[in-house]
Amino acid sequence: MPRGSGVPDPAELVTRLVRFVGEILGASSLRFEIGPTLVVLGILLVLLQLVARPVSRWVSSDAGGLTAAGRAMSLAAEAGTDVVVSLGAGGLTRATDALGRLQTLAAMPVLGHVARAAARSGVPLRVLTNDALAGVVAQATLEAGHASTDTLERSGRSRVVVVGEGRPTTAGLVMTARARPAAAFVGGSLREEATLHLEGLRSGAGALVAGSAEPAQVSSILLAGGGSLVGPEPYQAAADLRADVNERTMVMAANRLIVIAVAVLAAGSALALAGLIDPASLVTGIAAE
């Protein structure tokens, strides 16, 4: 270091950094044993791999029949009615558990998907929620749907209805509302009120797609009929929404090719292990000695 400059040279800087990190490590200890710590880090790595992996390349199913949103909008436009999207009863800032609130977030991509289809068809949407903040996010999602389809002039026709606090309020509203939508989409946390909520919408709407990641409410969703998203499917649907049928067909074809390739490899390996074929001679045409 030049005398009097006051600027440390790189070696000294690294030495100080190593010493600082060493002091921090010296003052720390592991909360768990080394085994559980490695397990936690391993789980984190697996989750990161799942996050980074393009899930939509592998999943070809149309979860919940959400790709039929366009058809529902056509029917709504023909009938001159609106379409209802219910965000469940979990909300975003309500005093409920984190998984319930996360389901409201998972319903937002579904709302965006429906909002884009509605914006293209000029169908007004009615979004029901029991949480004011979820209402604000839903309004922003609706406007984003109109912005992405260049139909901002239609955005005033859709509305977000904050039905009030509590889980039964949305169910009460849908059971008593007189307006009959052409289709209804339900996503988010549904608990004891699930059957009331879904029955209220089903009796009024022409078509129903319902989803909730509450394990205890699988029966309510299946009994309601229509498209269903149960168990982990609402989270999966949020990542795998597709508007394009061709893309899904391509994924399906690619998956089948992969299955065929794996089957050929497995069958070939089994035959080779059984001594029935010699892979080298089969490929090169030269019999093994």
Added chain:
Amino acid sequence: MRRPTIAALVVVVGVLLLADFLVVNASLSELAMLAIDAAILVAAGAALAAVAALVLRRSGDLWRRRGDPVGAVLVLGGAAAMLVAGLRPRGAGASDPAVGWLLSALVVPIAATLFGLLFVTTLAAARRSLDGRAGGREASVLVIVAIVSVLFLLPLSGSVGTWLSEAAGWALVIPIGAAFRGLLLGIAILAAVFAARTMLGIGAADE
């Protein structure tokens, strides 16, 4: 969310909380608590702002004579009643007896009345599924299994009753427990993946 600074902030805070979860260090704990407190404050502020927006929106609806006037009056009246009960002078806030009365004498009975309809609606849905009018094969299987479960739970005496009781216990612990735990595992994994995708700004495929 498309801004890289927000995603970077999420990653930094996430790594900080993970490090605090795994390592015992006083400075790290203080930093983690600071991050958690900040998140709670932001969420509380957002909730307050959202409620204020709701009140303004409903007041605007009434003023401009649009939307549902009865609903707007009920929302504004309910919010005003709760605010007066909780924030009146010498009141005890959320634990004030007036707030408790509003909840226990109004909100809870109304909700209970609504839930009283569950029995009727569930039976109607089950009947519709058995008729083949809704739900398809899955719903029919569900209703049939429910009927079998009800038979298992019949309060009969003697050896038949004992056998039915044991069968009900077995059904609860083995097949139903396995399906339920499988659902919980799948939900937990995909919830974590969805949360990470949301925070890192990885959007849906059709956007």
